[in-house]
Amino acid sequence: MLIFSGSSNLPLAKKVAKGLDLKLSDLEIHTFPDKENRVRVIDRVLDQDVVVIQSTGISPNRLYMELFFILDSIKRSGTRSITLVIPYLGYQRQDHIFRDGEGVSLGVIVRLLEELGVSKVISFDLHSIKIPELFHVPIAHLSALPIFAKEIEKMGTDDLVLVSPDMGGIRRIKLLAGLLDEKAPCISIEKNRDLDSGEVESVKINGQVNKRAIIVDDVISTGQTLISAANLLKENGAQEIYVMATHGIFADGAPANLQNSPIEKVIISDSLSIPDKRKFDKLQTVSIADLIVKELRK
Numbered sequence: 001m002l003i004f005s006g007s008s009n010l011p012l013a014k015k016v017a018k019g020l021d022l023k024l025s026d027l028e029i030h031t032f033p034d035k036e037n038r039v040r041v042i043d044r045v046l047d048q049d050v051v052v053i054q055s056t057g058i059s060p061n062r063l064y065m066e067l068f069f070i071l072d073s074i075k076r077s078g079t080r081s082i083t084l085v086i087p088y089l090g091y092q093r094q095d096h097i098f099r100d101g102e103g104v105s106l107g108v109i110v111r112l113l114e115e116l117g118v119s120k121v122i123s124f125d126l127h128s129i130k131i132p133e134l135f136h137v138p139i140a141h142l143s144a145l146p147i148f149a150k151e152i153e154k155m156g157t158d159d160l161v162l163v164s165p166d167m168g169g170i171r172r173i174k175l176l177a178g179l180l181d182e183k184a185p186c187i188s189i190e191k192n193r194d195l196d197s198g199e200v201e202s203v204k205i206n207g208q209v210n211k212r213a214i215i216v217d218d219v220i221s222t223g224q225t226l227i228s229a230a231n232l233l234k235e236n237g238a239q240e241i242y243v244m245a246t247h248g249i250f251a252d253g254a255p256a257n258l259q260n261s262p263i264e265k266v267i268i269s270d271s272l273s274i275p276d277k278r279k280f281d282k283l284q285t286v287s288i289a290d291l292i293v294k295e296l297r298k
Ligand code: R5P
Pocket: 093, 165, 166, 168, 169, 217, 218, 219, 220, 221, 222, 223, 224, 225, 226
């Protein structure tokens, strides 16, 4: 097996390669002055099973183009199979038509990946459980929830409530509660978003919380969802508020807004690499590398 990485998340790719007792194989990714990329595969891949790791968080268009060129260069060099590890599948929140006249951006991405020869996909905590149905190749849909469950066990489960910041996340907190042997109750916030602007319009919750709250989500982009949820929980008696989310995109403004919010700690996975300028004091990262290694060893 050979393992290649795009430029999006080298720290995770190196951990995975180490876990497999491999070194990252050589790729040349050249950027021209006009920002076009040229990719050349250097190690010999003829008749090999190849793994490509690339995540697509902030700047997904650039990272996807890089990925497409990596896949093309590997496929043209005669590889036997390509397993794509795409810890965060960018465009996944555009998996269906919300309003008349929209396209399905994730459908376009899936078609391109398959066209470029991907034979298997490994991804984490997809926004909807229906996303795997868009693929015609096998997809392993893994989750960071078991890692979050261990973190919660370390914190202690007394007086704890698991909170979904919207109705779409109820299944996620129920799965987490199951991993905690149902030691924590679950509640959900009702969130409404303006479909034109994408802004969070309103949040609602029934009853007092009066406990330590852990808000669980799949992705943090602007942080608006979590900050609105945290403010609402605080107004309704929550003692301490923590966040656990798999994918930390942290769009502009999110790090400072989260740092200045009532949230005590934001725990995310390393599905995306966080550049120093987007790190903040309340941020803690746990690694999904071992889960990827286990899946690749199967
Ligand atoms: C929404 O359905 C997702 O699960 C996330 O809650 C949302 O996409 C997070 O985005 P933001 O951080 O911009 O509110």
